[in-house]
Amino acid sequence: MPTLRPTLNLGILAHVDAGKTSLTERLLLSAGVIDVLGSVDSGSTQTDSLELERRRGITIKSAVVSFTVHTPAGDTVVNLIDTPGHPDFIAEVERVLGVLDGVVLVVSAVEGVQAQTRVLFRTVRRLGLPVIVFVNKTDRAGADVPAVLAQIRARLGAPVVPMPVGDCAVDVLTGQDDDLLTAFVDGSLSDAMVQGSLRRQSRAGTVLAAYAGSAITGDGVDALLAALPGLLPSRCPTVDAPLSGVVFKVERGGNGEKIAYTQILAGSLRVRDRIPVRGADAKVTAIQVFDDGAAVPRNSVEAGRIAKVWGLTDVRIGDAIGTDPASSGGHFAPPTLETVVVPVDPAQQGRLHTALTQLAEQDPLINLRKDDVRQEFFLSLYGEVQKEVIQTTLAEQYALDVAFRETTTLCIERPVANGESVEFIAKDPNPFLATVGLRVDPGKPGSGVTFQLGVELGSMPYSFFKAVEETVHETLEQGVHGWPVTDIVVTMTHSGYWARQSHAHGSFDKSMSSTAGDFRNLTPLILMAALRQAGTEVLEPVHQFDLEFPVDVLTAVPATLARLGATPGTPSLRGDTCALDGEIPAARVHELQLALPGLTRGEGVLEFAFSHYEPVRGPVPDRQRTDHNPLDRKEYLLHVQRRV
Known part of the structure; x- marks a missing residue:
C-alpha cells in the first residue's frame, strides 16, 4: 500500500492583533515559498486575500497555505490554516478545528493572555489538540516574556516548557513522566531522554513548548518552524483506501460557482469523478491543491492534502466526501445577537435574498431566516463588526445598499415540564389526512433537539416519518415566546395514514390519500400544542x-x-x-x-x-414571529388553506 509524505494540519490561533497573520507570513518566508515578506499594515499578506481584510488589517475568513518542512528525519507537508482572531468571526475558527492536528497559539509579549486567548485554549484542550505557544512581539516596548509565561501557567492552567530546553524543563516534564523522574533520581538522566519526553508530552497535549520571538523581525521563527514536525503529531495517509474527506469551507468564485475547501483524509479524488453529495451525484469539474504557498490546478488530490474542489453544486460546510469521517461536532457557542437587514431599494428584495443565501452557505451560523409575513430577513450575529462586514460585502460584491435594524439579544427557550397532543385522521378538528401524536420532554442541558419514535417504524411509509421529523426541527425555531427551542426531546406517540387511492381509470385521488404534505401541515399544530402544555422558560x-x-x-x-x-x-x-x-x-x-x-x-x-x-430577569421577552403562528389555529389554517 503506497504511502505519502507525512502531513500536519496546523492552525494558527490567537486573540486579535497578537500577530497570527504576520507569523504566517514569516513562516512562509522561512519555508522558502515566498521571497518577500507581506505586511498586514500594507495589505500585502498571502492569507488575507479579501480587500476588506486588507483595509481593516484583520483576518475575516480562514485561509489555507501549504509548505514543506525539511528535517534530518525527513520531509513533512504542513497545511497551515490562518484563522480570524476577532471574536465576531469565531465561527470561522470553529469550522477549521475539526481538520487540525495541532495548533500554534500566538500570545503577545506585551498584552499577554487575553480573553479570546482563553476561549480558544479551552476549546482546543477540550478537543485534545496539542499546542505550541509562540510569544510574539518581543521587539516591542513593554515586552516581558517571563511574565507572559507566568500568565499562561496561571490563567490557562497549563504546564509550560520554555524553549530551548533548560533546567526548569525537567521539573515540568517529570511531573507527568515517571520514567523520566526515575532517571532523574538515579542520576541516569540524559539530554536525549529529556527531548524524547518533551516530544511525547507535547504531541499528547499535556505540556506546552513555548517559543519567543518576533514575526516582524523573524527572531525565533526558524526555531519554531524546525520544531513543528517533532512537537506536533503528523499523519501518514494512504491512497489505497476508500475516499474520505470533509468540507470545512465554502466560497463563491468570480462567476458565482461554488468552491468547496476539502480535506482529503484517505484515498484520492480526481477530476470527472462522480461522488454522492446530499443524496445526489455530483461531478468534480476542477481541482486546485494547496502546494508550496499556492493553490495549483491538478487532475487529482491525494490523502493528506487540502484542495479547492469545483462542481459540488449542493455541497455545504461539514459535508462528508466519500466515506463519512468521524465528526467532532460544534465547539463554540452560537451567536447571541440578531438583526434585521432590509434593502434600501425595496425592488432589490429578491437580489438581497439571493446574496444572503450565498453568504449563509459560507457562514451557516448567521442562520438566515425570512419573515414570510413581512418579507424581512433576520440574521444571527456575534457582534457589530460582523454586521459592518456583511454590509460592506453586500455593497462591494453584490452592489446592494442595505440597512440594519437595531441589534437585539438572541434568547432561547427550554421546556420546563412534559406536554403532549394528538389529532386523529378523519376526526374533528383535524382537517388533514394524517394522524400525529407528539410528546415533549425536557432534555439535558446542551443536548439540542432530539426526535425519536414511540411507534413502529413500519406503521406507515418512511417518507411520512421523515416529513414529521423535519417539520419538528423547523417548527422549534420559534417556541411559545418566539425564541429557538433547545434541550428538548420530541417523541412521536401516534401515527396513521390513508393508503394511496386511485379511481377506476387510474388517476390519483388526493381526497382519499395521505401525502407528506398532510404530515407537514399537521405537525406544527400538534407540536406547539404539546409545547404550550409543557410550558417553556x-x-x-x-x-x-x-x-x-x-x-x-x-x-x-x-x-x-x-x-x-x-x-x-x-x-x-x-x-x-x-x-x-x-x-x-x-x-x-x-x-x-x-x-x-x-x-x-x-x-x-x-x-x-x-x-x-x-x-431572563424581569418580564419575559417575546420575539416577533416570522411564520404563520401554529399557536393561533385559525390564522394558521387560513394560511395553509390558501397555500394548498
Missing part, C-alpha cells in the same frame, strides 16, 4: 467579562456594574491597576462598553466572551 445569554481600570475609580465601577445587572467577582490589585472579572447579561455589554471610557478616564480595558444561558 426563556433564557438569555450571559458573558464572562474581564475588566482592568485605574485603582482610584474602584468605588465607581461596582455601582455601574450593579446597575447593568452584572455579578462581579473579587477585585485584585496589580500596582496602580485593578482587575475585576465576573458575569454580565449579554444584552447589557454594549452599555458597559459605552460607559467605560467616561467611567475610567479612557483607561479601562474590557474583554468578554460567552459563558452560559440563564433565565
Whole structure:
C-alpha cells in the first residue's frame, strides 16, 4: 500500500492583533515559498486575500497555505490554516478545528493572555489538540516574556516548557513522566531522554513548548518552524483506501460557482469523478491543491492534502466526501445577537435574498431566516463588526445598499415540564389526512433537539416519518415566546395514514390519500400544542467579562456594574491597576462598553466572551414571529388553506 509524505494540519490561533497573520507570513518566508515578506499594515499578506481584510488589517475568513518542512528525519507537508482572531468571526475558527492536528497559539509579549486567548485554549484542550505557544512581539516596548509565561501557567492552567530546553524543563516534564523522574533520581538522566519526553508530552497535549520571538523581525521563527514536525503529531495517509474527506469551507468564485475547501483524509479524488453529495451525484469539474504557498490546478488530490474542489453544486460546510469521517461536532457557542437587514431599494428584495443565501452557505451560523409575513430577513450575529462586514460585502460584491435594524439579544427557550397532543385522521378538528401524536420532554442541558419514535417504524411509509421529523426541527425555531427551542426531546406517540387511492381509470385521488404534505401541515399544530402544555422558560445569554481600570475609580465601577445587572467577582490589585472579572447579561455589554471610557478616564480595558444561558430577569421577552403562528389555529389554517 503506497504511502505519502507525512502531513500536519496546523492552525494558527490567537486573540486579535497578537500577530497570527504576520507569523504566517514569516513562516512562509522561512519555508522558502515566498521571497518577500507581506505586511498586514500594507495589505500585502498571502492569507488575507479579501480587500476588506486588507483595509481593516484583520483576518475575516480562514485561509489555507501549504509548505514543506525539511528535517534530518525527513520531509513533512504542513497545511497551515490562518484563522480570524476577532471574536465576531469565531465561527470561522470553529469550522477549521475539526481538520487540525495541532495548533500554534500566538500570545503577545506585551498584552499577554487575553480573553479570546482563553476561549480558544479551552476549546482546543477540550478537543485534545496539542499546542505550541509562540510569544510574539518581543521587539516591542513593554515586552516581558517571563511574565507572559507566568500568565499562561496561571490563567490557562497549563504546564509550560520554555524553549530551548533548560533546567526548569525537567521539573515540568517529570511531573507527568515517571520514567523520566526515575532517571532523574538515579542520576541516569540524559539530554536525549529529556527531548524524547518533551516530544511525547507535547504531541499528547499535556505540556506546552513555548517559543519567543518576533514575526516582524523573524527572531525565533526558524526555531519554531524546525520544531513543528517533532512537537506536533503528523499523519501518514494512504491512497489505497476508500475516499474520505470533509468540507470545512465554502466560497463563491468570480462567476458565482461554488468552491468547496476539502480535506482529503484517505484515498484520492480526481477530476470527472462522480461522488454522492446530499443524496445526489455530483461531478468534480476542477481541482486546485494547496502546494508550496499556492493553490495549483491538478487532475487529482491525494490523502493528506487540502484542495479547492469545483462542481459540488449542493455541497455545504461539514459535508462528508466519500466515506463519512468521524465528526467532532460544534465547539463554540452560537451567536447571541440578531438583526434585521432590509434593502434600501425595496425592488432589490429578491437580489438581497439571493446574496444572503450565498453568504449563509459560507457562514451557516448567521442562520438566515425570512419573515414570510413581512418579507424581512433576520440574521444571527456575534457582534457589530460582523454586521459592518456583511454590509460592506453586500455593497462591494453584490452592489446592494442595505440597512440594519437595531441589534437585539438572541434568547432561547427550554421546556420546563412534559406536554403532549394528538389529532386523529378523519376526526374533528383535524382537517388533514394524517394522524400525529407528539410528546415533549425536557432534555439535558446542551443536548439540542432530539426526535425519536414511540411507534413502529413500519406503521406507515418512511417518507411520512421523515416529513414529521423535519417539520419538528423547523417548527422549534420559534417556541411559545418566539425564541429557538433547545434541550428538548420530541417523541412521536401516534401515527396513521390513508393508503394511496386511485379511481377506476387510474388517476390519483388526493381526497382519499395521505401525502407528506398532510404530515407537514399537521405537525406544527400538534407540536406547539404539546409545547404550550409543557410550558417553556426563556433564557438569555450571559458573558464572562474581564475588566482592568485605574485603582482610584474602584468605588465607581461596582455601582455601574450593579446597575447593568452584572455579578462581579473579587477585585485584585496589580500596582496602580485593578482587575475585576465576573458575569454580565449579554444584552447589557454594549452599555458597559459605552460607559467605560467616561467611567475610567479612557483607561479601562474590557474583554468578554460567552459563558452560559440563564433565565431572563424581569418580564419575559417575546420575539416577533416570522411564520404563520401554529399557536393561533385559525390564522394558521387560513394560511395553509390558501397555500394548498
